[in-house]
Amino acid sequence: MFFAIPLANKPTWHAPPWMTVLIIVINMLVYWGWQAPEERAVARSAEHYALSGLAELEVPHYIRHLERQVQQAPEGKPHLEMVESLWKGRKDAWVYQDMWHEQRFREVLLAGQVIRENDPQHAEWRRLRSQLAPHEPQPFTTRWAQYFDRGFTDRPETLLTATFLHGSVGHLLGNMVFLFLFGFTLEMALGSRLYLLLYLLCGVGASAVSLWSHAGTATYGLGASGAIAGLMAMYVVMYKLRRIQFFYMLFFYFNYAKWPALMMLPVYMAHELLQQWLGGQGVDYMAHFGGLLSGALLMALLMTLKKLDAPANLIPTVAAPLSGNEARARASIQRALRLTDELDYAAANQAWHSAARLRPRDPEVLEPWFEVAQHFPASDEFHTAAKLLLTLPDTDHAARKRTHAHFHTYLKLAKPGLRLSANTLVHLIPVFVKLHAWDDAQRLAGLLQRNTSVHPKWPDTLTFLVNGLTQNNQWEAAMGWLPALQAHAPTAPVTQLLAKQK
Structure with missing residues (x-):
């Protein structure tokens, strides 16, 4: 599936999809107003049918009708076998409900072309049918459904x-x-x-x-x-x-x-x-x-x-004066979208870069820019887009998942390699710890540890990482960070805990 x-x-x-809602309402009305009541009426009629004695007269003809169909279309054999099984089990009401949907058979049956006037059983069949008729609903689904054994003109x-x-x-x-x-x-x-x-x-x-x-x-x-x-x-x-x-x-x-x-x-x-x-x-x-x-x-x-533009967003623009920067940002975004659609990725890359200068914290700008910049993985624009995207605020779990996915894309494509500043690393490590992405968190912590100068947030970042490891029973990995803890956070509770474990 x-x-x-x-x-x-x-x-x-503000701009409701009324026609879509109307189509949905019509479909609902057709089903609940006509089809569902018909199904209940057919079920009641089936109970009368099972007691009427008509099954002994009609069902053998119905099974022969299905056998002829299977000769022409073998894929109908499971249906035939199901009806035969119901008939052997004398589940007459179920056979009737199945027969109800075989419109062609019902047409010839009710027209007297199955049990004909010269048939000895015709008079009895006609009498029993006249008794059942008041209990049968007027067909609706079978009247308006599309039957494949009919041509385009029928x-x-x-x-x-x-x-x-x-x-x-x-x-x-x-x-x-x-x-x-x-x-x-x-x-x-x-x-x-x-x-x-x-x-x-x-x-x-x-x-x-x-x-x-x-x-x-x-x-x-x-x-x-x-x-x-x-x-x-x-x-x-x-x-x-x-x-x-x-x-x-x-x-x-x-x-x-x-x-x-x-x-x-x-x-x-x-x-x-x-x-x-x-x-x-x-x-x-x-x-x-x-x-x-x-x-x-x-x-x-x-x-x-006709010229047709796909809507970029269904939220209508507020009819208020735009600042100069906002007007320029929107113009850059529209140009970037157009160039992306035209597959002019080099020009689109520059257009997205211009928009990002005006909206440096907007994921609706940074994500499409990052995707376009992936065509140029060695460019400054690609590394800049990645940096801005990876340092967006850590607001919730969904945001962390997106950041993690963007990091792996950057890790895979970046040429000649990663360009992650110390500030970016101290932002990403806690994000990955919260996701329990231990390998990535420790990889970045290793990069930060090897930095030529100690970042002011390194002790806090390190203790946050190791606390996460210990709380999730990653004791062996946590113990590997003990020398770094003793050097940069000697008084931290987690440092003393690991020292005792050693």
């Missing part, structure tokens, strides 16, 4: 209506979460009306690809996931090669990463095709693929017809 969601933007009620409206139906509460809620995560950014960039139009077109495109892929199979499709996949594709095409922070999960492993947005399109597509090839049950991966393809093509077409 794999998914990746962007964390680049956050919604704001009920074409289901290409769209199926995208507003869901199979369960979990199916519905999962889709609505992803709809909101991708939808609000696109609505901000496109405007409500154009966003709605593209969402609906993505849904139709997803349904069309799904119908083409599964043509002739005796199954049906429903759900908003194809249209939402279209939003995902539009999102990454809109941001192009701008690096976006994603939260991703691969099986049981999850993490954060910054990737060029457009890189995710082939990843998303390959994932859906792989899952389809592996034969995932119960998920229409080809609808997802069709949505991705539709969304990518629609956004690419739109961006060729």
